[in-house]
Amino acid sequence: MSDNGISLRSLHRPLVVLTGAMAVLCVVALVGLLVDGRTIVNAPIWLKPFKFTVSIGSYAITLALLLTRVRRGSRVGWWLGTLFTVGIGTDMALIVFQMIFRGRQLHFNKATPADIAINNVVAGGAYLAWLSIAAVVVLLLFQRMPDRALNSALRWGTGLSLAGMAVAMLMFSPTPEQHAVLQEGKKPPTFGAHSVGASDGGPGLPLLGWSTQGGDLRIPHFVGIHAIQVLPLIALGLIVLARRYPLLRSDVRRRWVVRIAVFGYTGVFAILTWQAMRGQSVVNPDVRTLLAAAAVVAVTVALTVLALRAREAGPLGENRDARGTSRDREPVPADFRERR
Structure with missing residues (x-):
């Protein structure tokens, strides 16, 4: 191969x-x-x-x-x-x-x-x-790996996937009702739950079943474990776009865009976990949740614009010649160059 x-x-x-x-x-x-x-x-x-x-x-x-x-x-x-x-x-x-x-x-x-x-x-x-x-x-x-952006996406995507799996461990703590039964010296028929602040089996989103009455740890669990797919797809998408947009032919620039995507994805994952642990439904966010989400989006967008508009040696660490061409960039992988 x-x-x-x-x-x-x-x-x-x-x-x-x-x-x-x-x-x-x-x-x-x-x-x-x-x-x-x-x-x-x-x-x-x-x-x-x-x-x-x-x-x-x-x-x-x-x-x-x-x-x-x-x-x-x-x-x-x-x-x-x-x-x-x-x-x-x-x-x-x-x-x-x-x-x-x-x-x-x-x-x-x-x-x-x-x-x-x-x-x-x-x-x-x-x-x-x-x-x-x-x-x-x-x-x-x-x-x-031949492409540094894809390399970053694979490493960070797998790491976030691991964190998503770890969220499932939070589901195996006793609910207040189960804890009360344990305090009485009895054994509850169930131990742990997907939902926080609501009962499992209550009203939920169509097909997914995620609680609409309280927090649901299945949401950050799902988002986290599938980072292993989303982030590499972003990196591969940037490689494809580089064939049309010269701005993305710099491997260093694509790597920074991927790192910014990692930041945004991690922020969303953290907010969803925080929201679920507070017993708040994903369809009913409070002001704090909305402000946190807005901050993550704003910073992610700002950093992406900065990365794409960077000139000369700067946050991307590129040295450019008089024509604005990066001297230390790595090229788009060979198979993509040959198609151009």
């Missing part, structure tokens, strides 16, 4: 298999949503499997593509991808078994020994996946 192309054989096979399995299960879940009227916690029984297949499938193929860029420690990268596949694949199988075949709530369910055992295995699979991605983040620090 060259740096300018990716063959199917070069992709991590276990992750490709996981992606294919999620695609098949996604179709099954869609059919289930149409023909199966059962519900769990006031939500269609097939809704969670459907959402998980979309999220896991897209994540798995992204990770498979990411691992093709790993040169130093490629064998370690292969094993990390395999561990992720085992952990998440096991979790997905248990989601289907617990919800579809047993007809019982999955997350936070402590009602019976079987429910507790399944929850523990699911938690183990999630932690295994989290540790695998953490190790991939470290592995990426030692890679040298």
Whole structure:
């Protein structure tokens, strides 16, 4: 495989298999949503499997593509991808078994020994996946890639994805109602919740189910884990735009734009986490949330304009000659130059 192309054989096979399995299960879940009227916690029984297949499938193929860029420690990268596949694949199988075949709530369910055992295995699979991605983040620090902007996007995207996974750990703290039961010396049937300041299963956004009455930790969790896709797509988009706009042909400038995108994305992720932890619905932000969001947007836009309009040696660190051409820039990757 060259740096300018990716063959199917070069992709991590276990992750490709996981992606294919999620695609098949996604179709099954869609059919289930149409023909199966059962519900769990006031939500269609097939809704969670459907959402998980979309999220896991897209994540798995992204990770498979990411691992093709790993040169130093490629064998370690292969094993990390395999561990992720085992952990998440096991979790997905248990989601289907617990919800579809047993007809019982999955997350936070402590009602019976079987429910507790399944929850523990699911938690183990999630932690295994989290540790695998953490190790991939470290592995990426030692890679040298042909495009510095894409390099930054891959590293920061994977790091933010790791933070998004970590948000899920906040869901496993007892709610006030569960804490009151524990204070009485009893064991609540559930332990933890997606929502903060509202009950799981209450009014939520269509299809997504995110709470419209209180905070919902699934929102920053979702936004965080998919940074691994959004940020590299921004970097790749800048490479494509560089074919038409000379301003973006500087690899250094594109890298700064990506870093600014990382700042904006991190700001949104942090605000959503802060909002959820305060028990505030994403559809009902207060003044503090709106001001924080406005500040992130304003700073992101201002920095982007500054990066694109920079002249001479400055914040981008470029030395320019009399014609305004960067002397130390790195060119657009060869495959894009050849098409021009």
